[in-house]
Structures are given as C-alpha cells and as structure tokens.
Amino acid sequence: MSEAMDSIDVTKKGAALAAAEAGRFDALPIYKPEIECASREDIRALQLEKLKETVAYAYERVPYYRQKLDEMGVAPSDIQTLEDVRKLPFTDKAVLRETFPFGLFAVPLDDIRELHSSSGTTGKPVVVGYTDDDMDMWSECIARLVQMAGVVPGDIAQMAFGYGMFTGGFGLHYGLQRLGCAMIPAGSGNTERHIQMIEDYGTTVLVATPSYAMHICEVGEKMGYDWEKSPLRVGLFGGEPCPPGLKAEIERRMHIVCTDNYGLTEVMGPGVSGECLAERYQQHIAEDHFLWEVIDPETGEPVGEGEMGELVLTPLCKQGIPVLRYRTHDLTAVHTEPCACGRTLARMDKVRSRSDDMLIIRGTNVFPSQIEDVLTGIEEVTPHYHIIVETRGGMDALIVETELRPEAFRDSFEAMDALRARIAEKLKGTLLVAPEVRLVEPGGIERAIGKAKHVDDRREK
Amino acid sequence: MTVSQISVFANSRPGHMNRVLDLFEGAGVSVRGFSAADTGEYGILRFIVDRPEAAMEALKDAGCACVVSPVICLKLVDTPGELSRVMGVLAKCGINVVYSYSMISTYIVLSTSEPERAQALLADEPVELISQEDIARIVAERAAKEA
Numbered sequence: 001m002s003e004a005m006d007s008i009d010v011t012k013k014g015a016a017l018a019a020a021e022a023g024r025f026d027a028l029p030i031y032k033p034e035i036e037c038a039s040r041e042d043i044r045a046l047q048l049e050k051l052k053e054t055v056a057y058a059y060e061r062v063p064y065y066r067q068k069l070d071e072m073g074v075a076p077s078d079i080q081t082l083e084d085v086r087k088l089p090f091t092d093k094a095v096l097r098e099t100f101p102f103g104l105f106a107v108p109l110d111d112i113r114e115l116h117s118s119s120g121t122t123g124k125p126v127v128v129g130y131t132d133d134d135m136d137m138w139s140e141c142i143a144r145l146v147q148m149a150g151v152v153p154g155d156i157a158q159m160a161f162g163y164g165m166f167t168g169g170f171g172l173h174y175g176l177q178r179l180g181c182a183m184i185p186a187g188s189g190n191t192e193r194h195i196q197m198i199e200d201y202g203t204t205v206l207v208a209t210p211s212y213a214m215h216i217c218e219v220g221e222k223m224g225y226d227w228e229k230s231p232l233r234v235g236l237f238g239g240e241p242c243p244p245g246l247k248a249e250i251e252r253r254m255h256i257v258c259t260d261n262y263g264l265t266e267v268m269g270p271g272v273s274g275e276c277l278a279e280r281y282q283q284h285i286a287e288d289h290f291l292w293e294v295i296d297p298e299t300g301e302p303v304g305e306g307e308m309g310e311l312v313l314t315p316l317c318k319q320g321i322p323v324l325r326y327r328t329h330d331l332t333a334v335h336t337e338p339c340a341c342g343r344t345l346a347r348m349d350k351v352r353s354r355s356d357d358m359l360i361i362r363g364t365n366v367f368p369s370q371i372e373d374v375l376t377g378i379e380e381v382t383p384h385y386h387i388i389v390e391t392r393g394g395m396d397a398l399i400v401e402t403e404l405r406p407e408a409f410r411d412s413f414e415a416m417d418a419l420r421a422r423i424a425e426k427l428k429g430t431l432l433v434a435p436e437v438r439l440v441e442p443g444g445i446e447r448a449i450g451k452a453k454h455v456d457d458r459r460e461k
Numbered sequence: 462m463t464v465s466q467i468s469v470f471a472n473s474r475p476g477h478m479n480r481v482l483d484l485f486e487g488a489g490v491s492v493r494g495f496s497a498a499d500t501g502e503y504g505i506l507r508f509i510v511d512r513p514e515a516a517m518e519a520l521k522d523a524g525c526a527c528v529v530s531p532v533i534c535l536k537l538v539d540t541p542g543e544l545s546r547v548m549g550v551l552a553k554c555g556i557n558v559v560y561s562y563s564m565i566s567t568y569i570v571l572s573t574s575e576p577e578r579a580q581a582l583l584a585d586e587p588v589e590l591i592s593q594e595d596i597a598r599i600v601a602e603r604a605a606k607e608a
Contacts, residue, residue, distance in 0.1 A: 218524075222522070222524070404470060404526050405526070406521070406524065406525065406526040406527070408526070409468075409470045409526035409527065409528060410528070411466075411468035411505060411507070411528050411530055413498070413500060413505065416470075416500075416503070416505075417500070438502050438503070439470075439502075439503050440472060440503075441470060441471060441472050441477070441503075441525070441526060442524045442525065442526050443524045444472060
C-alpha cells in the first residue's frame with residue numbers, strides 16, 4: 001500500500017472510491033460505527049430490547065395485532081429471547097390491504113408527517129405513514145448506505161427516480177441530505193435534460209433504477225456525451241433488482257461505481273440494507289432497526305444458517321406502523337461473518353428472485369433472474385430481455401426475447417439462426433427447459449423508468 | 462466493380478421497414494433497389510441506394526443493426542434467355558448466387574400476412590395494381606412489337 005494512500009482524506013469527494021479501488025476498505029468512512037461495527041452480542045442485545053418494546057407497542061396500539069396475539073395465546077411478556085419472535089404471527093401484504101388505509105397505524109394521523117404507498121405492481125396499493133421519529137430513523141438508514149457506497153458530504157446528487165408516492169424518491173432524497181449532499185430533485189423522465197444537468201451542475205451521484213441508468217447511458221452516448229470526462233462518479237440504484245451483468249456494463253460505459261440497496265414500502269422503503277464497496281454481491285442489514293429471519297416459504301420454519309429462503313422482517317420500534325414478521329417473498333441468504341469493510345452488521349445476498357416470481361414451466365421451476373444471468377454472459381446481445389409464456393397444444397412454451405447488439409448483426413440468416421440456437425442451448429443448460437429464442441432489433445425491448453416488467457404469462461388458466 | 466448493399470436487421474412486424482425508409486427519406490437517400498426476406502419473426506432488409514455512406518450514418522445514429530457488403534449489379538437486356546445466360550457464366554465457374562433481386566424497377570412484389578385485405582386497401586390508393594393477366598399481356602405485346 002502506498003504512503004499516499006495511508007494519508008488519504010476519505011472525506012474528500014472521490015477519495016472513498018479511490019481507496020476502495022486500492023483495496024483500502026478500512027480507510028472508508030462509516031456513518032455510525034458504534035452500531036455498524038458493534039459486536040454481534042451487542043447487536044443482538046439491542047435487538048431483543050427493541051423487539052420486546054415493539055411487540056408491547058403493537059399489542060397496545062393496533063387492534064389487529066392485539067386480537068391476533070390473543071387468538072394465538074401469546075402475550076408480549078412471552079418474548080424473552082430473539083428466537084421467541086417465532087411465537088408471533090406473520091404479516092402478509094394482504095393484511096395491509098385488508099386494513100387499508102389506516103387500520104395498522106399505531107398513532108393518530110396528527111402524529112404522521114408523511115404518507116407513502118407501494119407502486120401497486122401486484123394489486124391495490126399499500127399505504128404507510130411515518131412519524132417524526134420514523135422519518136429520522138429512515139433518513140439515517142439511508143445516510144448510512146449512501147456513505148457505504150462511497151458518497152461523502154459535499155457530493156451533488158441528482159434524483160432520477162420519480163418522487164410521488166414511491167418511497168425511493170423521497171427516501172434517498174432525505175438520506176442524501178442527512179449525509180450532507182446537495183440534492184437536485186430532477187425526477188424521472190426527460191433523459192436529455194438529466195444529462196445536461198449532470199454536465200451543468202457537476203452532478204457526482206445519480207439515483208436511478210438500473211434500467212433507467214442504462215437508458216441515460218445510451219442516450220448520452222447517442223448525444224455524443226463523454227461519460228469518462230463526466231463529473232458523475234457514483235450510481236445509487238434501487239426500485240428493481242439489479243442484475244450483476246447490467247451493473248458491470250453501466251459501470252464500464254458510464255465510468256462510475258454503482259451500488260444498490262434493498263427495502264420495501266411495507267416495512268419502511270429503501271434503507272433496510274445496502275451494498276458496501278468491499279462485498280459487491282451482498283448488502284448490510286440495518287440490524288438495529290430490522291430483525292431478520294430467513295424461512296422456508298412452504299413451511300414457515302427457519303432455514304439453516306446461511307441457507308437460502310424467504311426473508312422475513314420485523315421493523316424495530318417503528319412508530320407509524322409496527323409491522324410484525326413481514327413476509328417479503330424475497331429469496332435470500334443471510335451471513336453474519338464480519339465484512340472486509342469493517343462492518344459487523346449481517347449481510348444478505350442480493351435478492352435476485354421472489355418466491356412469487358417463480359414460473360413453473362412444464363413442471364420445472366424457472367426464475368427470470370436465471371435467464372438474465374445467461375443472457376448477460378452472451379456478448380452478442382444486450383442485458384435487456386422479455387419473457388413470454390404461452391400454451392401451445394396443451395403444453396407450456398417459454399419464449400425469450402433478447403436484443404441484438406448492432407455490432408453483432410451479420411447479413412446472413414444462417415449466422416443469425418446459429419446465434420439463436422447457441423443462446424437457446426445455453427438457456428436450456430441452465431433452466432433445464434428448452435426455450436424458443438427470438439432476436440429483437442437494438443432498442444426493441446422497452447426500457448422501464450420504474451420497475452421493469454420482464455414476464456408476460458399468457459398461459460390459459 | 463461492385464456496389465454497396467446495405468443490410469438491416471428488422472423484426473417482421475408492421476412499421477419496422479417503414480422506420481428504415483423514413484430514416485432514408487430524412488437523410489435524403491434515394492432507394493434504387495431493395496429486398497426484404499424473413500424467417501417469420503425477424504428479417505433482413507437489403508437496399509441499394511444512391512448514397513450508401515449517408516444511409517449508413519442515418520441508420521447507425523438511430524441505433525439500427527446494419528452492415529454494408531459488396532454486391533454485383535448487372536443490367537440485363539429484356540429478351541428471353543438473358544437471365545439464364547448471365548447466371549450460367551457464374552454457375553460454370555462454380556460461384557454460388559446466395560440471393561438475388563432486381564432494382565430500378567417500379568414494379569414491386571409484396572408478400573403480406575393478409576393478401577386480400579392488403580389488395581383492397583391499396584386499390585383505394587393512387588397506385589396501380591398489376592394482375593397476372595397484365596404480366597402476360599406485357600410480354601405478349603413486346604413479342605408482337607419485335608416480330
């Protein structure tokens with residue numbers, strides 16, 4: 001390690017990224033080291049204390065939980081260890097819908113400072129409310145994760161999420177301001193204006209969905225914008241899962257470092273966990289605010305340490321809506337060994353699939369993320385794809401549409417069909433189901449500004 | 462002496478060829494000959510134009526998948542046996558003709574998904590539809606004139 005790096009001032013813009021590049025993760029700033037680097041014992045003790053309070057609070061203030069716990073014969077005083085969380089009922093999205101709009105709120109609306117709702121991609125929206133303390137905790141969680149991504153006070157952050165009811169826009173906005181960044185609230189859309197503002201205002205941080213960041217990248221390239229000379233250094237992604245191939249491609253083409261974070265409206269919004277620069281495939285969970293469990297989605301029983309299962313979250317001491325054991329339907333595994341970045345907070349594998357995203361095709365389980373992984377490994381096509389499932393002659397037919405890169409085009413049906421056959425062969429090797437591959441013109445697959453919709457299931461029900 | 466053929470990858474869907482033609486029009490490029498072949502789901506559009514560089518630039522700016530390749534362009538005398546004579550020259554030398562199409566003719570052939578409806582639509586437009594009888598008549602008239 002060089003002498004110069006030892007004396008590096010990581011509070012300077014860009015210095016954190018340089019330190020990470022040099023492998024000096026220990027030199028990176030940490031927003032709240034007393035929590036983020038606490039011992040596992042201290043974290044667990046804090047979680048237990050807060051869990052007891054949370055259950056008592058929910059029992060006292062939310063009729064739904066009081067009735068539920070009474071029915072199950074569980075009293076708040078039965079929570080004596082962290083494992084006792086299993087005595088509590090699960091909460092599913094359906095509960096939040098049935099109690100729409102304010103049925104689960106634990107405080108009168110007088111004490112609520114902000115309402116948000118989920119994007120409703122899978123049904124009616126779910127509405128959530130935040131008290132002053134909730135807002136404070138939320139913005140702190142986000143300040144921590146943006147610092148984890150190498151952002152420092154003084155960075156200029158441009159918002160390319162839509163604001164509105166979506167938690168991502170305001171969540172990141174508050175968290176970046178909390179850290180000490182200047183916010184440019186551009187919002188989503190008007191891509192050329194985004195690029196102009198990056199150049200004019202010297203934007204160093206871009207907040208976007210990965211699909212939209214890719215779109216900004218492509219539009220910039222078409223405009224002749226030189227991303228290498230651009231002031232932009234960090235991409236903060238969210239709103240949809242970010243496949244590693246897409247992230248790597250954006251990093252290469254835009255010359256930035258990109259991280260993504262995890263969260264969901266029902267428990268808070270973004271900020272539940274975030275990616276550090278040392279471990280790029282996992283995210284540190286804000287364990288002082290969220291108790292996590294990983295369960296078998298079928299049985300509801302815990303899976304073994306470090307095994308894959310459905311993530312269940314209990315926000316700790318959240319005042320607006322104290323949700324108990326929220327079933328995320330997101331599949332992940334959680335690891336508790338310390339991280340090279342110095343944090344001791346548990347890390348969850350990035351969520352690549354949901355228990356309810358799974359497609360069953362001719363009896364075989366297929367996840368869209370598997371298709372994405374195969375396609376990102378094939379250089380003739382872009383990472384954009386679309387999946388269609390149809391019924392043909394009583395059988396399931398899987399169709400994968402993938403976008404040809406302009407430079408991969410050959411003026412020969414033979415060459416193009418050979419490419420199709422090679423992609424189909426690779427997909428079959430991973431999925432164990434033979435798909436039909438369709439090549440689509442460059443730009444022919446719709447770019448989503450919000451959540452990208454990848455699957456079109458047209459099967460006869 | 463070869464000419465530059467421009468090939469474009471296009472999905473076999475309404476409007477996709479039109480998009481390419483609009484790009485040419487915008488760039489002031491004149492199409493002198495073309496062919497469109499498909500596999501059912503995607504196709505390759507091939508064009509001979511007056512300004513291939515301008516055409517390629519317009520296509521690339523629009524993000525199209527396109528390539529230029531050299532092809533041979535011949536002008537035949539319109540007499541029976543002429544096509545066979547020219548093809549024979551290449552065949553004797555063992556050169557395979559992968560595909561061929563004719564250009565600078567305003568007679569064009571279209572194969573569509575709905576022939577009846579397409580014909581009815583075009584019948585209302587200021588464009589001349591050619592019947593099988595018309596083709597036979599043109600050949601017969603020419604033969605009579607030459608006799």
